[in-house]
Amino acid sequence: MSFGSAGLGDEVDKKLIVVLRDGRKYIGIMRTYDQFANIILQDTIERAYCGEYYSDKSLGVFFIRGDNVVILGEIDTEKESLEKKLIKVSWDEIQRMLQIEKQKREEEEQLKKRVMAESGLTFDSILNLDDF
Structure with a gap:
């Protein structure tokens, strides 16, 4: 081979x-x-x-x-x-840091979704833009 x-x-x-x-x-x-x-x-x-x-x-x-x-x-x-x-x-310390970083990313993502929903945008409406 x-x-x-x-x-x-x-x-x-x-x-x-x-x-x-x-x-x-x-x-x-x-x-x-x-x-x-x-x-x-x-x-x-x-x-x-x-x-x-x-x-x-x-x-x-x-x-x-x-x-x-x-x-x-x-x-x-x-x-x-x-x-x-x-x-x-230490390995334990880096795992704690990574967990905190992950939680921050998830919170930012939830905030983005909430702002989009309040603006009338949803993931489905974005996907349907091709219909125009």
């Missing part, structure tokens, strides 16, 4: 970041892959970001289904160690 010169075969034994459809980010060394682009990462961490803060959670060996992958990229280990502009916090 060959993916060509720019395929996954070139990424074996390299440190990668993998972004999934749900937004989760995993960093680890890719050990193998299959014809479905399923991959196995070794020394995997899950990394979460919130503003200028981040946190890592160690997962060890990790299997990722290829159909969940949005982005896969190599990490430059030299640059990674040189640039530390973000502040590392």
